[in-house]
Amino acid sequence: MALNRLALMTSLAGIELRHPLMNASGFLGYTREHVHRLASYGLSAIVTKTITPYAKEGYEPPIIVALRNGGLLNAVGLENPGKKCIAELVEEARKINVPLIISVGGRNEEEFVEVAIEAEENSATAIELNLSCPHTKGYGLEIGSDPNNVFSVVKAVASVTRIPVIAKLGLSDRVVESAGKALEAGAKGLTLINTVKAMAIDVHTLKPILTNIFGGLSGPPIHPIAVRVVYEVFKEYRSEIIGCGGVSSWIDAAEFIAAGAKAVQVGTALALANNPQDLVSNILQGLQHWLELHGYKVVEEAVGSAHRV
Amino acid sequence: MLLEKDENKIPRFSFRPFKIIENIQIASNTFLLVVESANSLDHFSAKPFNFFNIWVPRVDEIPLSIAYQNGKRLFFLYKLRGLGTKTLAQQKVGSFIGIKGPLGRGFEPKRSEKWLIVAGGIGIAPIPMLIKRALELDAKLDIFWGVRVSTEFFDIAKIFGLPNEAWSIVRVSEDCMADFCGLVIDAIRSVNVDKYDGIIAIGPQEMLKTFCKQYGESRENTYVSLETIVKCGMGICGSCYIRESEKLLCVDGPVFRCSEVAKQLEGASA
Known part of the structure; x- marks a missing residue:
């Protein structure tokens, strides 16, 4: 069955998307070839691997292992070639006409700003701030678990860039509060959640x-866990959210x-x-059926439907 | 022909426990590792050119081609290179290691085909498994195996108990102590490659580059098995991307047509 393209269209932080599915950061996404491969999957936008100002070597293998419960455990260590790769990634995404969201990492406000400026100067579609990597010392969750830090990083980046800033937050006791701080600081959207620290x-x-x-x-x-966080944050702020965590079928996406x-x-x-x-x-077809089942004409009408009384 | 990717991906991406049955030096700088699954229910079948990531706990995860499989026993041939392989060589019989795989796509001749195999150094590693499969497929393999010094040679027929039918081997060494003196790539110059259904080379990148230049441009059925830095082995980390291609070595390889990896090989110093 052909997809109903109109029903699946959505938008996030001002970015028009032909459907709701994009890749989560961390899966490929730091070379021209990676962008091409990801685009061939039919995603509506591509999120790069987290880019830091300078090239960063990852950990020695094993860096990723599959678990018996169907999950994956990874500690790649934010390996990436540094901000100089952004131009090439943007160029490739433009060639194949797909929005490109640069995942940005750093150890402090200055580093986040440095990469964000590079993304903006190369006309990337948007920025996703990685405030939640759970396994790299000095990065990610070490910054993002404190709502005040979330505020200052988002504020620093949002005040120097015009392209939309999305904050990717991870699981922490104060994640709802952090979400509020990110929005207050100028984030146009939130990605919820990152991986959860484990061993x-x-x-x-x-x-x-x-x-x-x-x-x-x-x-x-x-x-x-991710559904819970999305539900709580939406309930509190009615903000624009990208759900991330364990989607493997249309049901998970619909949830x-x-x-x-x-x-x-x-x-x-x-x-x-x-x-x-x-x-x-398959996920898109399932989503389309689900929308039809409930009589929704577009994704937008289904957003937050579990909150309605 | 390239074989299909395996359907059941998840279990092989976890480390399964294997007990070391044998771990011995068989030639200069070269070791044979034999392991057996610690799980009696574990069932998998490796194909020629599949590889496994061998986890040496707290030290490294090393991608190794499958050299042979006999039921629950897996055989690997490896050279000492860095800390990972050196530590692997010190692992004692009876101890456990973790194994992720089979990874990559297999590769084998079609029924009754005749193939020319060009192996450089430890590039011989996947060949015993290929011979085993060729016997089942009634295919014929003519193998040229080149090394620098002849002490790197070992007897694959004896180690793996391979019958003498279906394959031949010509040994080539740079120290002139073998059937042919020089580089393996020179040794095959006198061979009429047109009489083969296909040719495949396995070995150092410089050798593959020369091989593809000589045979890959005019022939479709010319393949190379690449050896690049595979890290996760699962198509996620992206370390082993093929230049100017959508392909990843660990999921789409290690065997590619020469035409698919021209840019990749260009980077090799020849």
């Missing part, structure tokens, strides 16, 4: 599996939309899919 021990060798010992858990095991998300990111499922193109089109 795995091999019981035969009695050793932690990841070289970094701790990593970020992704995939189906974190989906209900995020019902909780309050206008767009959805897929990471683990896309990485493990034998045929990523099929996965994307």
